[in-house]
Amino acid sequence: MVAEITPKDIDLNDEHVAKTAASPENRLSSGTSHVVVGVSHAYVCPIGKQIWLEGIRINPKYRRMGIASKLTYQMIKHGKEIGSNAREAAAITAQGNTASRRMMEKNGFHEKAKWTYYAGYKKNVQQANMNGLTIRNYVFENNQSNVSDDDTSAICGSKNVSFASPEDIEKIITFLSGSKTFISGARRYVQSWKWYELGLEYSKISDLVACKKIVIVRTDDMQEIGGLAITNNSLHKGYCAEQNQMEDKEQKKDDNEEENAAYDDEDSSLQIVYVDAPTSASLENLLVFVVNIILSSNLFDRIQLFTPNQINHEKYEFYEISEVLAKFGISKSESFLLYTRSI
Numbered sequence: 309m310v311a312e313i314t315p316k317d318i319d320l321n322d323e324h325v326a327k328t329a330a331s332p333e334n335r336l337s338s339g340t341s342h343v344v345v346g347v348s349h350a351y352v353c354p355i356g357k358q359i360w361l362e363g364i365r366i367n368p369k370y371r372r373m374g375i376a377s378k379l380t381y382q383m384i385k386h387g388k389e390i391g392s393n394a395r396e397a398a399a400i401t402a403q404g405n406t407a408s409r410r411m412m413e414k415n416g417f418h419e420k421a422k423w424t425y426y427a428g429y430k431k432n433v434q435q436a437n438m439n440g441l442t443i444r445n446y447v448f449e450n451n452q453s454n455v456s457d458d459d460t461s462a463i464c465g466s467k468n469v470s471f472a473s474p475e476d477i478e479k480i481i482t483f484l485s486g487s488k489t490f491i492s493g494a495r496r497y498v499q500s501w502k503w504y505e506l507g508l509e510y511s512k513i514s515d516l517v518a519c520k521k522i523v524i525v526r527t528d529d530m531q532e533i534g535g536l537a538i539t540n541n542s543l544h545k546g547y548c549a550e551q552n553q554m555e556d557k558e559q560k561k562d563d564n565e566e567e568n569a570a571y572d573d574e575d576s577s578l579q580i581v582y583v584d585a586p587t588s589a590s591l592e593n594l595l596v597f598v599v600n601i602i603l604s605s606n607l608f609d610r611i612q613l614f615t616p617n618q619i620n621h622e623k624y625e626f627y628e629i630s631e632v633l634a635k636f637g638i639s640k641s642e643s644f645l646l647y648t649r650s651i
């Protein structure tokens with residue numbers, strides 16, 4: 309959506325606004341009918357429950373005139389028209405973006421969760437020195453096994469870590485249902501920079517498992533799940549496409565749009581879009597597995613990791629997630645706040 313302004317919208321009694329609008333670079337002198345002063349993007353999420361708001365940008369010369377608020381109102385109105393099931397509007401904003409946070413709050417949004425974004429880059433790629441540290445050969449130093457590139461399941465650092473299989477689905481649901489980390493992250497996971505609710509229905513978890521997007525670490529007795537990571541693992545893109553063919557046509561269309569959007573934007577990045585690791589050892593094991601996939605494939609040049617605050621189980625010691633990630637050369641990039649509003 310765009311916000312346009314016309315000379316008749318200008319309050320000529322407001323000296324600042326009138327002067328700004330009349331300046332040549334703003335093209336609001338007489339004879340110009342309207343000018344775009346703001347843009348935004350609204351997206352009705354696949355199952356239609358949520359309207360995702362993003363990319364609001366207002367020309368600096370026209371800020372504090374209520375334009376972003378009007379765009380927000382219009383995006384929600386339009387979203388409700390096309391997604392009649394929508395019950396919530398949501399957006400993410402950087403923790404340090406005061407203007408954006410105040411704007412959201414003034415428009416009835418509440419802070420729902422805090423997430424942190426981390427990134428690491430493979431050695432010898434261009435971004436390595438610009439945006440973050442390089443991923444160290446931590447895994448290879450500790451793992452002498454010699455495996456072929458396509459056998460990623462064989463190269464995990466610990467026997468306790470693997471892609472989840474259908475037998476694990478009930479356990480995954482039980483694990484997440486009782487997880488304080490899951491609750492602190494507002495029961496979301498990230499897809500193409502949108503924070504979607506992760507329903508704990510059997511079918512939803514089953515889809516993620518079928519596409520090998522869930523990596524689990526088991527407890528030492530191998531009976532329970534001791535931590536998990538959800539990825540956007542495009543290594544198994546072909547496999548997912550096969551699965552999708554078996555699904556109902558309408559659903560398939562939605563899924564493919566989602567998948568394609570994710571791969572178009574992030575095709576050289578392996579993302580961990582949710583991580584839940586009650587101990588530093590479980591986090592380390594999950595990372596060894598995922599980082600190994602990245603290092604053994606030429607499809608990826610970086611890792612991106614999105615995580616809610618890790619809430620430790622009472623019986624375990626507190627650990628600092630950034631300290632574990634630093635061992636892999638993955639560093640903190642930014643903290644984000646999820647804002648939501650009932651509609």
Ligand SMILES: CC(C)(COP(=O)(O)OP(=O)(O)OC[C@H]1O[C@@H](n2cnc3c(N)ncnc32)[C@H](O)[C@@H]1OP(=O)(O)O)[C@@H](O)C(=O)NCCC(=O)NCCS
Nearest residue numbers: 363364365366371372373374375376377407408410411414
């Ligand atoms: C954030 C942004 C979209 C706000 O646009 P805007 O049109 O100025 O917002 P509004 O006029 O609707 O502001 C509504 C309220 O938000 C708050 N607000 C907006 N800008 C603010 C600022 N710089 N500091 C403090 N509060 C601010 C105020 O409460 C304001 O009401 P008031 O002017 O009556 O006090 C704009 O500053 C912008 O484009 N920033 C750069 C891009 C960006 O950060 N976008 C959001 C990322 S998701």
